[in-house]
Amino acid sequence: MTNDDILTGPIPTPSATPPDILRCAYMEIVVTDLAKSREFYVDILGLVVTEEDENAIYLRSFEEFIHHNLVLRQGPIAAVAAFSYRVRTPEDVDLAEAYYKELGCRTERRSDGFVNGIGDSVRVTDPLGFPYEFFYSVEHVERLAWRYDLYGPGALVRLDHFNQVTPDVPRGRKYLEDLGFRVTEDIQDEDGVTYAAWLRRKDTVHDTALTGGDGPRMHHIAFSTHEKHNILYICDKLGALRKSDLIERGPGRHGVSNAFYLYITDPDGHRVEIYTQDYYTGDPDNPVVTWDVHDNQRRDWWGNPVVPSWYTEASLVLDLDGNPQPVIKRTDASEMAVTVGADGFSYTRKDDTVEGFKLGNTL
Amino acid sequence: MTNDDILTGPIPTPSATPPDILRCAYMEIVVTDLAKSREFYVDILGLVVTEEDENAIYLRSFEEFIHHNLVLRQGPIAAVAAFSYRVRTPEDVDLAEAYYKELGCRTERRSDGFVNGIGDSVRVTDPLGFPYEFFYSVEHVERLAWRYDLYGPGALVRLDHFNQVTPDVPRGRKYLEDLGFRVTEDIQDEDGVTYAAWLRRKDTVHDTALTGGDGPRMHHIAFSTHEKHNILYICDKLGALRKSDLIERGPGRHGVSNAFYLYITDPDGHRVEIYTQDYYTGDPDNPVVTWDVHDNQRRDWWGNPVVPSWYTEASLVLDLDGNPQPVIKRTDASEMAVTVGADGFSYTRKDDTVEGFKLGNTL
Amino acid sequence: MTNDDILTGPIPTPSATPPDILRCAYMEIVVTDLAKSREFYVDILGLVVTEEDENAIYLRSFEEFIHHNLVLRQGPIAAVAAFSYRVRTPEDVDLAEAYYKELGCRTERRSDGFVNGIGDSVRVTDPLGFPYEFFYSVEHVERLAWRYDLYGPGALVRLDHFNQVTPDVPRGRKYLEDLGFRVTEDIQDEDGVTYAAWLRRKDTVHDTALTGGDGPRMHHIAFSTHEKHNILYICDKLGALRKSDLIERGPGRHGVSNAFYLYITDPDGHRVEIYTQDYYTGDPDNPVVTWDVHDNQRRDWWGNPVVPSWYTEASLVLDLDGNPQPVIKRTDASEMAVTVGADGFSYTRKDDTVEGFKLGNTL
């Protein structure tokens, strides 16, 4: 089976044992102006620089002890080079390689890693077209959790999750469940269309999520703060810097995940979520929450509208040669389209005919 | 001069000494379904009931020691019956009465007060058409500041301010400055049009504000919380009650006042702001902040859009006979109209040509 | 080997596979006045009642979906009847039973569970003398995470951990590591004495901790809040109720775990910790933090003194017949004793001779 086949056809369940994935660990993104990106991620957001040179900056959050959670690499086209997961043992890298080979995916193994600080790794173009990486070996650095002297008011303490745009959510969900992920929440409609799904390895609501749309594209990367006021501060700071344009959506409370959130965009348009306070999901029978796509509290618990860009914009992802993956159109119903009726209004409750001031005609 | 004249003509500066106003003290509003309003103000917002009967409910905030900050009165038409200010001495009530008589305004004095808990008071229909009240004598009740066992997560601790809609802001401002108020902030444009002004007696940004629009109408009444998370909780609770429709705008950070805010609406559409953390303004040379109407961080520091209803909707006010005051059209430019350009976009900075995703086309 | 032998001798590593423990799940405690305990846990702390009768109350936290996190049972002697862990599969209960049988521990299996809401379970008297329980089968109840209308200002959202007092910490640590726990932090001195150790299964700093002292006794059970202000509120409420006597220690920031904490005591003297914001520990090479017992920021990052009762007081635990386990004296150095020098002062840094106002002579 060629790579092209696996990208479009049904995804079989391999006979190989999947790797034991611990958590989403880091993302490598290509930025077109490293200095501008440094201003955004270091000066504004306050991520910690583990190391940097003229081509790349390695960043981590305050509670992290592995080398980095984010790599910014200077390049010609803004895109994502890797969604990287840490696995439990060195042998799990072998398992990952075998697993994707059985799937017919292109893989590349490097014993010294693809980026600084990471050892033996395998990168693959997965069946959804995303560049996934798996590694165990990593350089330890100081966990700065206790270094409050270095914290800013909006300190980012953890990498929480990735979010990926893919045309066929059930197809992607089946693949990730085979890989060992578990669904915690999803959004569906009465006809069984799935608009999004949240999947986890660690004990939180997700390590990654699938958002229905033209893909493969990267929807966002999310970092956690300790408390909600930390997120509000980031907004206040962006206002003070006269960069409130960078606030795309929020802050608000998600319905899905019950977390407090904010979406902002970096100088290349890569979307970053700031996130705090979802719930423990580590039990195998953790209840899955399915939201009706017509429940307008699903994405904002307070019923605040979702801006169209949040549905339509996302970042390209790269293949293993560094070329952008072609984007495939979603053919299922679009969440943006179905949540605005012919009258321009969405609704909160089934059979709810109240036409609120908040929906459909926001200035 | 008749009352009609003073409502439309220029407002002279009286020779009489104005009363020494301490602060906005309470608002009396007419509601059309007292039980529904009780659910909103008591069950949802957690205001403290000082007393109630079948026709009226007297409510106060947790740090208040006077009888009430809000009176809900059952009536046929949703409207505001009084904007009530406390004055420094009993004699200031006399001063207020004489002051408005000199202005030619209709006044009514009641030594036993117009509502429970308040003694000698004067009510007037002021030159802007608003029902203003002045009193000193008041029943003291327990200040519940230390009663944390009674606090909810969104506890309202103070009445902060009123906000009034009036067609001609400079006319209203001149009148209130004569009455002893001081402007702390305002919104203007290059041509000198004033869109809004904030005026204070106590040491905060305002006891009342004038918002340009068809008036006289009541724009909102604002209560304070201690911290921002208290306001976020109110949103979370409204979501849990599936009443997120009641959230009209926010939460957010104001540019004007630098306070954190939320606007919600009661069952009659009376608007309530929840507000926290503006700054000390008590010095006579406190710097006035003038915001450009085209600065889209003026009303929301994070650049989030203002919903149209916030500009257009407001509550009727009553004359001293309990009849709604006729509403006079604003003839100056409308803030809503001027903040959206022909291209459907507002801007953040002068000469800023960036067309952000947030403005003009929100879903 | 008899049960008595295993309680005092060295603890062998069984050849049996240990159960796969998910997390600490609930504690069953005996209280001497159920009504008073209900006032404490329900009226004051706001835990959610899943069910209750005249002999027992089943309580859970807001984000929990299993039947309970705490059982209060009326009885003659205040004590702990069970430290209960959830395991990954029904078969893990079998594994647990076999594991402890091989250790020579007394075990009791009940297919219908020992308490309401829990199915097939095994209880054991473990080698440290503690009543441990393991179960998988459990009744699901509503996860109230989104029910903000029910939250109080100090809402407890999760059971976080247990804390056990045992005379020989290294002995206990070895046993728990064999059982599958991993150490995240500990307190030692230069001579290699271990004063305490924190051990986890889920991705937090601990599911249980061992505190050196006369044991087996229960030091505390800990519930989490979302934010620090929730914990401060609990103190404010206790003050308002004139029950500030129930505050034993804190609030403060732990050095160990980096969490924010408060210790309070229930009407029987059972200690409850309220806890928030430790860090992710789920990687197998998660760095272990070892604190010097002489670092006076280890237990309170702000250097505030630990009250003696916190070191000396703890709850009895029961054997499987419901009789209190005899308490064995600690023979190693006592943390309380070694952290106050002959001069009455502790120190912050090695070779630090500053004698602060805070230590040794607090009023």
Added chain:
Amino acid sequence: MTNDDILTGPIPTPSATPPDILRCAYMEIVVTDLAKSREFYVDILGLVVTEEDENAIYLRSFEEFIHHNLVLRQGPIAAVAAFSYRVRTPEDVDLAEAYYKELGCRTERRSDGFVNGIGDSVRVTDPLGFPYEFFYSVEHVERLAWRYDLYGPGALVRLDHFNQVTPDVPRGRKYLEDLGFRVTEDIQDEDGVTYAAWLRRKDTVHDTALTGGDGPRMHHIAFSTHEKHNILYICDKLGALRKSDLIERGPGRHGVSNAFYLYITDPDGHRVEIYTQDYYTGDPDNPVVTWDVHDNQRRDWWGNPVVPSWYTEASLVLDLDGNPQPVIKRTDASEMAVTVGADGFSYTRKDDTVEGFKLGNTL
């Protein structure tokens, strides 16, 4: 009458009109190592430097628009050079001068001010021996309220109050009431001894307080934060810098004032309070709260003990020649002495015989 007489004898009520004091405005303190003090106030606490030279540093809080709230001046003896109040008009400086002259106090008038940024001022040695200053004229600087890009996590936004130690609290209270201050709260006992009193001009609980003890000495200067977490952060940062020794007392909730607090000490031992969230006091009939000295929630609402140093340590104050004022012994009962009984315990409620773990025997 000579200055010495007025310092010890009864204080008459002058016939002169007192100045109209707006608020406590700044304190000038002498520090013995300016670089060390700069580290404390600027690097650790984050106060804003308005200007500085080799002998003095002028600092302000984030919401301030006058030149400074604190002057640090290098000198040989750690002491306070001025407690400075802003008055309403230039003429109030004349009134102040005449008022103190009538009292027989030494006064010194400087039309160019005593420190940078302040114009026409009068300094006096007041009847309690304190160096008081009154001024109106002041240089305006940027109010940084909106400059969130400059805020740290523990940002100090206002100067809130002074606190002065004086042997005879009723004597001092009478003098300050004559000067126009109003008492908001005090601490007394059954025999009518007053241990402390809180007095205000602006609409908060105090601009200054009198604490009974050997004096004249400066007990503390207090700055406000917006929220409680800002204060907790300051503790966390001091821990991270291994300077937790600087935390003298707290954080906690005051009974008096209902504010959240922390006391820390600067390198010279000058005490600084960080403070947030007291209540509005601006009405003339604002209820005075009198606390029983035996109520152990009066100074800490959570019943946490007050460290002895907090009662005994305070800063010297200077006369107008820069020499330390002699300290006069308090002859009334000492609050520290009366709040610990013969049995080593204090109590929470009258007739309360519970002997808690928290009082009298803290480690």
